[in-house]
Amino acid sequence: MRLIWKLLRKHISVFELAIFFVVNLIGMAVILAGVQIYSDIRPMLTGSQPLIGNDYMIISRPIERVGGKTPKITTEEIEALRNEEFVSRLGVFASSKYRVDAGIEFKGNKLSTMMFFEAVPDEFIDVDTQDWHYEVGDNTIPIIIPRNYLNLYNFGFSQTQSLPNITDEMIKRVELDVRITGGGRRDHYNAYIVGFSDRLNTILVPMTFMEWANSYYSNDDTSDATRLIIELQNPSDPKVVEYMSEHGYIAEDRPSESSKAMFLLKVCIAIIIGIGMIFSLLSIIILTLSIYLLLQKNIHKLENLVLIGYKPIYVAMPYILMTVILNVTIFVMSVIAVAFAQHLYMGYIEETFGVVLSASPAASIVAGVLFTIAITLFNLSVIYRKITDISKKRC
């Protein structure tokens, strides 16, 4: 092998190999970084520590004409929906069948307004608080309002009216005086805002209160739903949109933030991996051309080796070894580079979002091994084919 190497190393262009090395190193590092980032960030969007939340969808029937009744969704329709594959959970919005007036006392002045309540099963509430609790007989009702309301006040209203901004904590201390009228009864309750929902765009009370109050203050015992909340298995499933339009539902807040984020993440990663692929493809072309040129320059020696009895695989060996060593070195260096990058961005994520993710480099290593094997096999087939061609011309 030493003699063969002495013969065949001639004409090896260090410059061409260096270009291949650098370009492929960049390409491989970019591809592996893409894979690694995708695998690291995905759990933040979908896994056990959701940053934005799972994918929820609120649906209803469109209002068809002014003055008509609110379109209902029947129990059969709900059941049909619940049995669809893409639905993992389903909850029905219950709305108040009684009159609600809410007031606050502000510097001695009483401000009062008519209001409404809605309720959804607790599992759909995205506010984590121990105050979200009501038992029949309690005189205090917890309320959740959309975060939008507070934003609307802080960033819109208070600015133009020169009013002070309100923080979450301030508003949670405000006591609301709630009057409920219906079924010939009229009662006073105290209410507190216990949290703000990003997901549910309505004024929420606990389901236990809603069920009790609807039966206590109303004689209407129909239970037709008008709005539903569903949790989707896979937000990008095209069947969801198809089903909704086919059955005449309209969706609020679609696509939700998480599916948008997921979509953006996928697009970004695809672009990153695409760029890496272009680099790698270029490098493979460079290496292939370089090997062709090298074999062409050494063609007489290769012929002579085959003529004195060397088998093509043996003659190809120096080039095979060279390629394997190059590719393995590139693999090792890119994995190290990606691990270093991972260390940096994980720190950034932890600082910014307060989420600690497991920093396993497994994804980039697995992708790197597969990629290296693929590139190497391609290189080897090019080398072997070329050498067999040379040999065949002479046999």
Next chain:
Amino acid sequence: MKEIRLNSVVPEIFANRNDIVSDVWHTDVVFERGKHYLVEASSGTGKSSLCSYLYGQRGDYRGVISFDKEVISKLNINQWCNIRQEALSILFQDLRLFGELTALENVTIKNRITHHRSEKQIVAWFEELGIGDKLNARIDRMSYGQQQRVALIRALCQPFDFIILDEPISHLDDKNSDIMRDIVLREANSLGAGIIATSIGKHMNMDYDKILRL
């Protein structure tokens, strides 16, 4: 390999000529193991082509060449490599040595795949052929006659049933060609191998079983 058989073989470029008078082309020839043949030719009659066909380098001929009934145009590259390691040796007219290697390296690069000769034997041949001082000289610094002798030593570094010598002494004086003949005969006889030598005038002096005119 016991015999090499040629049936109506003719180089393609001669295929349409009817005026060829030859002991080899357009006829049936058998080379038998253990016998010595001389193929005499004038320039341009296809002498090197014949060697290339027999050694599997070229296939631009009509007719059939077979080794013990096996048609050689059907052999694949790996089978040829085995034949070139074990059964058929050649001293190329153009030598095909590696210019950047030394004389000894040019021989060992062959011996390394066959492991047929000891280094002592190789060095002894260098001495016998009068190039013992050139063992570590680069081939491209040596004269053609010296290179011819190195190429012969390389050709002997394998077992063979036939050895093809394509103008082996073209650049040797009589003394050295006699030494070469002695070595070739000694090795061929010890293996019971056949010799197929070619010449365009000057040839090794030995008792040929058959002289063929191309």
